[in-house]
Amino acid sequence: MTPEKLRVIVVGGAGSMGRWAVRTIAALGTAEILTVADIDAERAEKTAKAVGGPCQALALDATDEVAMTDAFARHDVVVNTMGPFATFMLPILEAAIDSDCHYLDINDDWQPTIAAFDLDQRARERGLHVVIGLGGSPGVTNLCAAIAAETLDEVHELYTGWKISAATIVDEPDFPAPKASAAMDHWIHQCSEPIRVWEGGEPADVAAVEPVTLDFPGVGPVTAYTMGHPEPITLPRTYPRLSRSLNLQSGPAWLLDGLRDVGRRVGAGSITLREGIAEMGDLPRPATKGPRDALPIEWSLAIGTKDGAPHATAVYPTAFHPARMGGNTGVPVGIGVELLRRGALRDVGVHAPESAVPAREFFDLLAPLTDPSLRTASDLLAIVQR
Numbered sequence: 001m002t003p004e005k006l007r008v009i010v011v012g013g014a015g016s017m018g019r020w021a022v023r024t025i026a027a028l029g030t031a032e033i034l035t036v037a038d039i040d041a042e043r044a045e046k047t048a049k050a051v052g053g054p055c056q057a058l059a060l061d062a063t064d065e066v067a068m069t070d071a072f073a074r075h076d077v078v079v080n081t082m083g084p085f086a087t088f089m090l091p092i093l094e095a096a097i098d099s100d101c102h103y104l105d106i107n108d109d110w111q112p113t114i115a116a117f118d119l120d121q122r123a124r125e126r127g128l129h130v131v132i133g134l135g136g137s138p139g140v141t142n143l144c145a146a147i148a149a150e151t152l153d154e155v156h157e158l159y160t161g162w163k164i165s166a167a168t169i170v171d172e173p174d175f176p177a178p179k180a181s182a183a184m185d186h187w188i189h190q191c192s193e194p195i196r197v198w199e200g201g202e203p204a205d206v207a208a209v210e211p212v213t214l215d216f217p218g219v220g221p222v223t224a225y226t227m228g229h230p231e232p233i234t235l236p237r238t239y240p241r242l243s244r245s246l247n248l249q250s251g252p253a254w255l256l257d258g259l260r261d262v263g264r265r266v267g268a269g270s271i272t273l274r275e276g277i278a279e280m281g282d283l284p285r286p287a288t289k290g291p292r293d294a295l296p297i298e299w300s301l302a303i304g305t306k307d308g309a310p311h312a313t314a315v316y317p318t319a320f321h322p323a324r325m326g327g328n329t330g331v332p333v334g335i336g337v338e339l340l341r342r343g344a345l346r347d348v349g350v351h352a353p354e355s356a357v358p359a360r361e362f363f364d365l366l367a368p369l370t371d372p373s374l375r376t377a378s379d380l381l382a383i384v385q386r
Contacts, residue, residue, distance in 0.1 A: 003341045005032035005054075007075040009101075011062055011092055012082030014043035016169045016177055017106055017135070017330040019051075020323060021081050024334025024369060026053045030341050037071060046174060062088055065095060072099035077337055080105035081330060083182030084189065085112055093119065093130065102128050104336045106135030106329050108186060110196050113230040113352075117237075120350040130350040131357065134336045135329035137162040137247065138230045140298050140366075142352060143359040144315040144381070145235060148302035151313040151385060157244040157303040159214065160231040161224050164251030166297045170323045183325065188276045191263035195228030198236045198245035209260035212248055216301060217314045217386040219294045224248035225256050234352030250295045258283040296382075298328075312386045317363075319371040319380060327370075335365045 008025055012018040013036035025031050034054040038044040041059035048055035060071055062082055068091075072078055078096035082088050085107040093116060096103040103123075107113060116132050123130045133139055141160035149155045167187075169177045194205040210226045229247035236242050249256070258280065266276040299316035321327030336357060339345055345356050353362075363377030374380050 003343065006030060006077050006337065006341050007033040007035075008077045008079060008337060009035040009037050009058070009071060009075040010079040010081060011037050011060065011068075012080065014038035014040055014047045014175075015081060016175075016326040018081035019047050019172075019175065020321075020327045020330025021079055021106075021334045022047060022051055022055065022330075024331045025079075025337050026051050026055065027369070028334065028338040028365070030334075030338045033075070035071070035075065043175065050174065062092055065091065068092065068095040069099055072096055072101050075099075075101055077102045077104070077340065079103075079333055079337060080107070081333065083108070084185050085109045086186075086189065089132075090115055093132075097122050097126060097128060097130070100126055100128065102130070102340055104129075104131045104134055104333050104340070106139065106333050107133045108135060108138060108229055109190065110228050110230045110233050113233045114196070117350050124349040127348050129340055129345050129348055129356070131336055131345065132350065132352060133230050133234065134333045134353050134357065136298055136325065136332065138234070139332045139353055140317065140328070141247075141300055142231055142234065142354045143357060143362055144298070144300035144317075145231070145302065146238075146354045146359045147381070147383070148300050148313040148315040149239060151306065151383070152302055152304040152311055153306050153308075155239050155242060155302050155304040157301075158231075158235050158239060158242055159246050159248060159301040159303075160229070160235075161248040161250060161295060161299050161301075163293060163295060163297045164249055164255065165293070166320060166328070167325050169326055184277050184280070185273065187259075188263060188266060188273055188280065190228030191259055192267035192273070192276070195226065197226070197232040197247075198242055201241075201243050203233075208263060209249075209256055212246060214301060215312070215386075216295065217312050218384040222250070222295055224250040224295065230352070235354060237352070238355045250293050252290055252293070254286050254290070255283065314382075314384045316382055317366075317370070317380050318382050319367075319374060321370050331369050332362075332366065335362055335369070338365065
């Protein structure tokens with residue numbers, strides 16, 4: 001029996017990530033009605049017309065609680081692609097729950113992640129599925145971590161990471177990217193103050209952009225840098241015996257050194273966030289290139305034991321969406337809505353991807369949407385063990 005199609009509204013649906021969520025939901029045949037909601041009415045209309053099918057446009061100001069509640073009441077599912085999530089996530093999530101809507105987002109800030117779990121009981125009482133952080137990192141990384149953890153008898157450490165070079169927006173002729181993006185705002189903000197991680201079997205606050213050396217299966221010793229993403233907040237909820245969990249960013253040392261300096265000065269108040277973003281765009285490049293970043297674009301690493309012996313497993317996609325950050329972040333949350341339609345999400349209430357989304361079913365859908373020559377999760381994922 002074919003599941004009924006859903007009435008879906010995508011907040012920020014005309015943005016760089018939102019458009020890919022809209023395209024994915026339309027391509028998978030998930031929606032009966034697919035509303036592209038954006039404060040920029042012209043871009044929303046252009047997106048809806050370009051995608052076609054069940055799409056319609058709606059001008060929506062996400063700071064207007066009454067307008068949001070009115071719009072959400074006519075839908076079954078709210079998809080939130082509007083950052084920065086430290087500002088916009090909780091009001092949109094609360095409006096969705098109050099409107100009896102399921103909710104999925106691409107939240108990549110750790111602070112609202114903690115607050116979102118406080119809404120778990122409200123969502124459960126209404127029978128609503130809430131999945132937060134279903135993008136690239138977090139999202140793809142969490143589900144890679146779940147597959148990596150399955151290969152071990154005991155998991156002691158879980159790392160997730162992403163490569164800075166892939167965190168770029170590919171311009172589309174009809175949708176030029178704004179000069180100042182929410183992604184850049186988020187990046188500097190999360191490197192300007194202590195970040196929450198899992199260390200010594202409990203939550204801990206550490207400095208951002210600090211180097212961490214790992215022995216990565218199939219690669220060898222690598223260095224990556226701490227980042228304030230939600231994975232270290234959520235993974236220990238599913239794997240409570242972890243001693244350590246970090247999210248790490250990798251890239252050229254000169255860029256990370258510059259980020260650390262700018263972040264410290266923004267945090268100290270000696271420069272504004274806007275000034276910090278401008279400085280990052282003008283960092284002087286070294287005359288010669290340093291060593292190549294050997295880490296995958298997105299990855300997970302589980303360390304623990306198997307059959308009584310030390311063991312490590314890395315899991316990562318071997319292909320990346322041609323739209324880079326836009327596609328790699330927007331497509332996963334679109335897949336999440338289709339899994340909701342199919343009844344595949346595991347439980348109601350507030351969840352991170354690893355506790356709600358069936359990983360292999362997710363990657364079976366992601367593979368051909370990333371590269372049409374790929375058919376299943378096995379074609380897309382590398383699983384490398386040591």
